[in-house]
Amino acid sequence: MAKWFETHLPKIVLxxxxxxxxxxxxxFIAWTAxxxxxxxxxxxxxxxxxxIQYERLFDSxxxxxxxxxxxxxxxxxxxxSMILGLILAILLDQQIRVEGAIRTIYLYPMALSMxxxxxxxxxxxxxxxxxxxxVKGWGYENFTFDWLVNPDMAIYTVVLAAIWQSSxxxxxxxxxxxxxxxxxxxxxxxxxxxxxxxxxVSIIIPSMAPIFLSAFxxxxxxxxxxxxxVIALTxxxxxxxxxxxxxxxxxxxxxRGDIGQAAASAMIMMLVVFAIVVPYLYSELxxxxx
Amino acid sequence: MKYTTLAAxxxxxxxxxxxxxxxxxxxxxxxxxxxxxxxAVGVLQEEFAENxxxxxxxxxxxxxxxxxxxxxxxxxxxxxxxxAVQLKGxxxxxxxEEGVLADISSVAEAEGWADVLxxxxxAHMKCEDTWCASPVNVHRVDWIWANAEVLEANGIEMPTTxxxxxxxxxxxxxxxxxxxxxxxxxWQDATVFETVVLGLGGPEFFQKAxxxxxxxxxxxxxxxxxxxxxxxxxxxxxxxxxxxxWNLATAMVMNGEAAFQIMxxxxxxxFLAAGKVPGEDFLxxxxxxxxxxxxxxxxxxFNVDGDxxxxxQDLLAKLIVGPNxxxxxxxxxxxxxxxxxxxxxxxxxxxxxxxxxxxxASDSGxxxxxxxxxxxxxxxxxxxxxxxxxxxxxxxxxxxxAVQMLADAVANSM
Numbered sequence: 050m051a052k053w054f055e056t057h058l059p060k061i062v063l064x065x066x067x068x069x070x071x072x073x074x075x076x077f078i079a080w081t082a083x084x085x086x087x088x089x090x091x092x093x094x095x096x097x098x099x100x101i102q103y104e105r106l107f108d109s110x111x112x113x114x115x116x117x118x119x120x121x122x123x124x125x126x127x128x129x130s131m132i133l134g135l136i137l138a139i140l141l142d143q144q145i146r147v148e149g150a151i152r153t154i155y156l157y158p159m160a161l162s163m164x165x166x167x168x169x170x171x172x173x174x175x176x177x178x179x180x181x182x183x184v185k186g187w188g189y190e191n192f193t194f195d196w197l198v199n200p201d202m203a204i205y206t207v208v209l210a211a212i213w214q215s216s217x218x219x220x221x222x223x224x225x226x227x228x229x230x231x232x233x234x235x236x237x238x239x240x241x242x243x244x245x246x247x248x249x250v251s252i253i254i255p256s257m258a259p260i261f262l263s264a265f266x267x268x269x270x271x272x273x274x275x276x277x278x279v280i281a282l283t284x285x286x287x288x289x290x291x292x293x294x295x296x297x298x299x300x301x302x303x304x305r306g307d308i309g310q311a312a313a314s315a316m317i318m319m320l321v322v323f324a325i326v327v328p329y330l331y332s333e334l335x336x337x338x339x
Numbered sequence: 340m341k342y343t344t345l346a347a348x349x350x351x352x353x354x355x356x357x358x359x360x361x362x363x364x365x366x367x368x369x370x371x372x373x374x375x376x377x378x379a380v381g382v383l384q385e386e387f388a389e390n391x392x393x394x395x396x397x398x399x400x401x402x403x404x405x406x407x408x409x410x411x412x413x414x415x416x417x418x419x420x421x422x423a424v425q426l427k428g429x430x431x432x433x434x435x436e437e438g439v440l441a442d443i444s445s446v447a448e449a450e451g452w453a454d455v456l457x458x459x460x461x462a463h464m465k466c467e468d469t470w471c472a473s474p475v476n477v478h479r480v481d482w483i484w485a486n487a488e489v490l491e492a493n494g495i496e497m498p499t500t501x502x503x504x505x506x507x508x509x510x511x512x513x514x515x516x517x518x519x520x521x522x523x524x525x526w527q528d529a530t531v532f533e534t535v536v537l538g539l540g541g542p543e544f545f546q547k548a549x550x551x552x553x554x555x556x557x558x559x560x561x562x563x564x565x566x567x568x569x570x571x572x573x574x575x576x577x578x579x580x581x582x583x584x585w586n587l588a589t590a591m592v593m594n595g596e597a598a599f600q601i602m603x604x605x606x607x608x609x610f611l612a613a614g615k616v617p618g619e620d621f622l623x624x625x626x627x628x629x630x631x632x633x634x635x636x637x638x639x640x641f642n643v644d645g646d647x648x649x650x651x652q653d654l655l656a657k658l659i660v661g662p663n664x665x666x667x668x669x670x671x672x673x674x675x676x677x678x679x680x681x682x683x684x685x686x687x688x689x690x691x692x693x694x695x696x697x698x699x700a701s702d703s704g705x706x707x708x709x710x711x712x713x714x715x716x717x718x719x720x721x722x723x724x725x726x727x728x729x730x731x732x733x734x735x736x737x738x739x740x741a742v743q744m745l746a747d748a749v750a751n752s753m
Contacts, residue, residue: 090719091433092412108751110744111726177579198523198581200733287523287581288733289726303405305718306433307752
């Protein structure tokens with residue numbers, strides 16, 4: 050009896066969370082997929098009507114804008130955060146004084162919620178209150194910085210705020226990666242008289258590949274589920290110029306009583322996540338089997 | 340726990356007092372939680388209690404009713420709907436089609452609602468042939484508010500056509516005043532748009548385009564002209580309008596920074612709260628053109644079990660349309676009574692004008708539902724139009740492109 054218990058205890062302990070995940074994650078994914086094939090409006094209906102909601106979705110110019118914004122936002126946010134984080138990490142790694150204090154300063158934006166970040170940047174970028182008004186107040190009357198109210202540029206303000214929030218976190222990840230590189234190899238390279246930049250480019254950065262992947266996965270899912278930042282910073286505006294898939298889905302499900310449409314957009318969002326996560330899982334699992 | 344015990348004891352005590360008579364119970368879901376609104380609901384609550392009812396308040400704030408609608412959906416799906424819910428316009432019909440609304444025709448007939456409510460507003464309260472909702476108030480949407488001092492200083496009269504408005508705006512711009520105070524939020528863009536459509540196209544065109552969604556009307560020259568006027572108005576708005584709340588725009592008119600604002604009569608509440616006097620400090624007029632766009636708040640009655648709840652529903656419906664509540668509530672809220680037989684002596688001049696115009700418009704068939712405030716269309720269609728209006732207003736899209744997009748978006752939302 051005791052032996053049986055010993056072998057089965059892990060399964061028993063894990064069972065409740067396994068069942069919960071099965072129902073509340075995979076069960077509801079299946080439910081959403083079902084609803085996305087119906088003509089549900091205010092309340093969910095279960096009569097399957099085919100791909101009508103997906104046709105409507107791809108015909109909608111607002112969804113196009115949302116997906117384009119996701120590419121712009123995701124690409125720039127992930128790319129710039131990683132480059133900036135890497136540069137900061139390398140600079141911090143030069144055995145400088147008060148490194149701990151500086152690290153904390155760069156990491157602190159991560160401690161703020163996106164709502165706070167969005168609200169603060171909304172005021173900073175507001176042409177009548179923030180940066181533009183300040184520089185004009187200094188006497189430079191022709192200075193304009195109206196990205197927040199310019200429909201073509203507004204999405205870049207979201208990128209800016211998100212990078213400010215996350216690059217410190219990426220820096221911390223990379224710093225840990227830099228510290229984990231074998232110092233023996235670096236010393237050996239230094240003895241051979243190889244310049245420092247070459248050491249970074251050819252030895253340290255390639256050996257940090259797993260960290261890059263982790264950073265990418267963390268940033269990518271932040272980008273795809275980005276919602277609160279847009280709501281706080283621009284409210285999706287001007288017009289719907291800064292709509293993202295998540296804000297589109299919210300508008301359809303909760304403001305417009307168009308649940309079928311919301312479910313279809315949620316499914317597409319999930320496919321985008323899959324497109325990123327599946328190759329990652331594949332490479333991870335393959336590495337373990339080797 | 341304490342509350343449930345208390346409620347149980349008090350309901351027990353009351354049921355003994357009324358011996359065998361069903362005690363009216365009402366659970367009311369609404370999102371009137373801010374200052375003046377909460378006070379207005381308090382009036383109804385008191386009156387309900389005076390008539391021997393027990394009111395269970397269920398306020399759900401947030402998102403302009405989105406949060407309340409989410410709560411309602413959860414309650415209906417779990418088979419435990421509230422007695423009465425703050426709903427309006429086509430949303431009432433949408434819920435009726437889900438088969439969850441109750442029939443309050445007996446109250447409506449006993450109280451003679453058909454005789455005291457304007458016909459087009461009464462139509463919203465009916466689900467097929469039965470009454471299923473009771474109207475609370477009428478907000479007029481097509482108001483234009485102005486700072487009296489600024490207009491006088493620049494020698495401008497209240498405009499009665501859009502051309503006059505444009506001329507006045509040019510003059511104001513030269514004088515260094517922002518002609519139009521506006522907040523760049525989608526619903527505010529939509530509010531201005533519908534008053535422009537009404538003004539340029541007239542009531543018949545408005546009905547065809549924004550109520551019946553006639554594709555020909557949507558792509559007509561009148562619609563193009565309306566988008567042209569929106570583009571012109573964009574030039575009269577300051578650069579910093581994006582995302583501004585409507586009450587901040589009202590404040591700009593109040594302190595003379597801007598001359599006009601186009602907004603429903605809830606803006607009046609802001610003026611009055613700041614101690615401004617209508618006709619002296621600020622002016623109210625209908626936006627250029629004929630017609631009257633209404634935004635009517637109402638309570639829809641849901642199917643509930645139990646005589647006590649049904650009695651509560653009937654009592655609530657009767658009180659909401661009752662003359663006393665209509666008067667007291669609307670004085671607090673800034674709107675006008677939905678009944679045409681309530682004396683308006685104690686109301687301000689803007690409310691009196693609103694009421695006169697409503698009666699006149701009702702007779703001439705120009706009493707129309709506001710699309711921007713969810714009275715004319717269902718969520719998906721209204722949202723599709725608003726997307727186009729706000730995309731046009733906030734970019735350099737041409738009017739030809741805009742009408743084409745409008746027709747496509749409406750077709751896609753069906």
